[in-house]
Amino acid sequence: MPYRGKTTLLIVAHGTSVADGDPAGVLARQLRPHWNGPVTHAYMRSDPGLRSVLGKMMQAGQTARLVVVPLFFSAGYLVNDELPAILNEAGLRHAMVLPPVTGLHGFIPMVADCLATTLAARNWQAGETTLFLVPHGLKSLKEPSDEQIWQAQRIANVVPELSVKIANVEGQPSLADWRSMADRPHSMFLPLLAGGGVHARTDVPEMMALTEADEAVVLSPIGIWPELPPLILDQAQKRTRHAVVLANFTTADKFVSQSVPAG
Incomplete structure (x- = not known):
């Protein structure tokens, strides 16, 4: 069943070969009780892979409004190039991508x-x-x-x-x-x-x-760090609110433009 009116939070990390190393999954589980919408995770270099996760999310109707959280600590190739390319490839250019952790406000x-x-x-x-x-x-x-x-x-x-x-x-x-x-x-x-x-x-x-x-x-x-989930949650919520306000403003502006005759 599609999630209407909710924003999906997607945690994306590099990935690890350690069997029980799941930092993105751990963070997703910490954030899930505090987020009004689906929360999931993916990896760039291990499973669950980002492309596969995005495909499942699209089938479930969870990508209309999407915030991506890069669980990275530098703005390197994966964050600046590969992640946007995969989102574009999936038709998700509208996704809101937060900075890597070290670039977050706070x-x-x-x-x-x-x-x-x-x-x-x-x-x-x-x-x-x-x-x-x-x-x-x-x-x-x-x-x-x-x-x-x-x-x-x-x-x-x-x-x-x-x-x-x-x-x-x-x-x-x-x-x-x-x-x-x-x-x-x-x-x-x-x-x-x-x-x-x-x-x-x-x-x-x-x-x-x-x-x-x-x-x-x-x-x-x-x-x-236990302080990290609240920091990410705050940034993601602010980004979502900003996007909703901007979308409402744009829609209202179009409505006024179409309703008022020229001249």
């Missing part, structure tokens, strides 16, 4: 609050702490990307006492070299990852190789 305040809480819990001073942002990165990176530098600067702007560094899982600068980059007595690691995959579970801990002598704390991957 993302930096959310991170800043977590950093402040962590520092206070450890009785650390920001001026004595190096914050390592840990993105997935790319094997081809020889230095931080412009987007990574921008993210680091945004955090440094709100917590200026911190020393903020980039430490990629893949590419340079590498997380494996974090000790040579640390310039403060304490270190914090913030994985810009969805969570649940091989990188978060295995690669990051192995690359850091922390010892008892290290004054370090590893934060949970942002994709599993």
Whole structure:
């Protein structure tokens, strides 16, 4: 039965080879009780695949009004090129696509609050702490990307006492070299990852190789933060309300134009 008058929320993530790694599905289940409409999820590189999910949604009449949430932490090829191409291919050019997580309004305040809480819990001073942002990165990176530098600067702007560094899982600068980059007595690691995959579970801990002598704390991957679902929900609701108001305004404007004789 078609869903009339409701907006569908679709969470799209990269995908993982880990059997029980399902970050998009977990997020969808967290959002479902709070969303007035269907909520589902898909992956770009694993199952359920995005094309298959879109096909089923179209058959169910769930795509007339669609908000897509990219569970990504950079605006790379998958978000900027492949995702829009697949939506266009499915005839869903009208879909409302939110920015990746790091581009959401409120993302930096959310991170800043977590950093402040962590520092206070450890009785650390920001001026004595190096914050390592840990993105997935790319094997081809020889230095931080412009987007990574921008993210680091945004955090440094709100917590200026911190020393903020980039430490990629893949590419340079590498997380494996974090000790040579640390310039403060304490270190914090913030994985810009969805969570649940091989990188978060295995690669990051192995690359850091922390010892008892290290004054370090590893934060949970942002994709599993409890503060993230409310942030996404707020952005999706605002986008939907804006679209509805705009549609009503456009319809009313056309009605007036057709009703009032020219001249």
